[in-house]
Amino acid sequence: MTQLFGFGSNGNGQLGIGHLTDTNTPTPCKGIPSTETIEKITGGGNHSAIITDSGRLYMTGSSQFGEHVASSTSEPYYQQRWDHLIWKDVACGWAFTLLLSDTNLVYGVGTSKWNELDGSSTQDLVTVAPTQLKDIVSIACGWRHSLALDQSGQVYGWGCGRHGQLGPSLTAITDKKDIRTVQKIITPQPIVQIVCGHVHTLLRGKDGTVYGFGSNKYGQLGQISADHIILANSVFIDAGWHHSASLDQNGNLTMWGRKDRGQVTYRPLNNIKSVACGSEHTLAITNEGNVTAWGWNEHGNCTTDKDFIDIPITLPQTHIKIIGAGCATSWFGL
Template identity: 45%
Template sequence: MTTLYGFGSNGGGQLGLGHLEDSNTPQPCIGLPDDECIKKVVGGGNHSAVLTTSGRLFLAGSSQLGSRQQKQWEKNGGSTQYDWTVYNEPYPQHTWQDVACGWAFTILVNDSGNVFGIGSSAFGELGVVSKLDMTELCAIGPDCLVDISSVVCGWRHCLALTRTGTVYGWGWGKHGQLSGQRHQDSVIFSPFVLDVPEPMAQVACGHLHSLFLGARTNRVYGCGGNKNGQVGSRLGVANITTPTLCIDDGRTLAGDGDRSMAAWQLTTGWHHTALLSDEGRLVMWGKNDHGQLQDGLQHVTKVVCGSEHGLAQLDTGKVVAWGWNEHGNCTTDDDKVLAPVAVLPPALHTDNITLIGAGCATSWIGLSTK
């Protein structure tokens, strides 16, 4: 069983704490069952999603409803069918296997490998030609998005990965984040297969860029906005429109392909990227104006990037945080956390931490209560 704690920005009640105030101390989240194990927590603009190992989905925060609905929710003082300052289970009729949050939308994958969405559709995020927010679940690409194993979201674009390593994309692609595909309005409404160099084991989305981890070679490829080098070291190129091998200081970031992929983790913030090798070494590149990059951090077992900060669990069980901290998402009073700091208050113990999560200036840790 998992007890979830949230801290950081609490706009729209996205931390699930029962109120709208930010917190720089981990606080217990409300509305989650005490008899479930949590396997994933992710955050969007002002909302978050929790997925349990049994396939139950819980949502908190107002921006999942879409930008217009969020404004209406706030205007009405939060009075809707649900109280979004705590976690709710709005779709119990499904069994879910993955979830991802964009700025004002949520993408879901059920146990049959079908994809659904809710929230903003202004930039093709939900695979439909509509400027209206979707307040009910809608199927995305039902004719092509089948056998999907995972989904990720950027600010306004989405990637879906099949069990065989094929990558689909849709949404806003102006900066090449959808592998160079462009619409006259830079919006791709219909999911399509991205032209990537090999089958992929993992995919990740930043604000305006996309990353791909090769299943055969362990190599990391990237495309999209590169103003801060978040796609690679080609700092003179603002947008990279074709998936390109990521290089940092002359090194191939994902090694030579001789090791197992099981322990590798690829994660992105808005303008930075992180790769955790199977040896527990963290490699990071991109924007570093708030201490987002902790390149070379050792003995890491888990890592997640928030918008401009990061969390990592070390092999000692301790969780550390770094980066932009204006809302307390790194648990200190400093606006910038330039070196990793421990995030747990003394009352909580590190030996039973099973989960870490991050979003837009938001952070979560999950503790086993067995």
């Protein structure tokens, strides 16, 4: 079982803590049965989603069914969704959500103005490109773009490619928005992990090489080479809106990208077990089970009343098992 706590931006009930007020105090989340063990938590613009080890999905927040769909923020706690299917993965975009079932099919719900769902906006669960997206093992969402990874290491992308975040197009680009249907992203080797920033994308290859494409306005692609290589020897990657992170096998955390609100640490961090990038902040779990936080903190998502934290602070809680981050939102589970 997992006891989940949320803190940060909460004006739309996206923390699932029973009210609509921002908080810098980790507060117990509501609606998740005490018997459930959380496998993943992820946040979008004004909503969040949880997958448990039993394959159940729980969601909360105002944008879980789309940008302009009224939802029950009068009951701001996690509620189970679509229990007729067993879920393996979930990813939240700005106002849409992608889901992966145990049959390795991709589903979606929410806003699709930029073809984020490879179809129309919908508040009903729909299957996304079932003839193309087969044997999928993980999914990822940016602000307006989507990715899927299959069991052979092939990556697929769709949605907004305006900043290059979907890689070179396989078809002629006819408009400056570069809105794409589902298509393969050509990679130099099989990929084992996919992550999306606001308008950039990171891929981790089987040998630990990290590739990137999209906007590099804030250095979120680092010192990228001509063949899209950022660094080597990575075992885990993540991305915020304009910053990126990589862990190596020794627990050393490397970060790059936007730094104006402390998003990227000014000193190296080691002994790190897990990392989660929010929109403009980051959380990390140390090998001892402590959580550190840094970055933009306007909504209390780093647990203090300071505007931003450029030197990581350690939260008093211990034995942390899981962390998650979204748009100025943070969670940890005991």
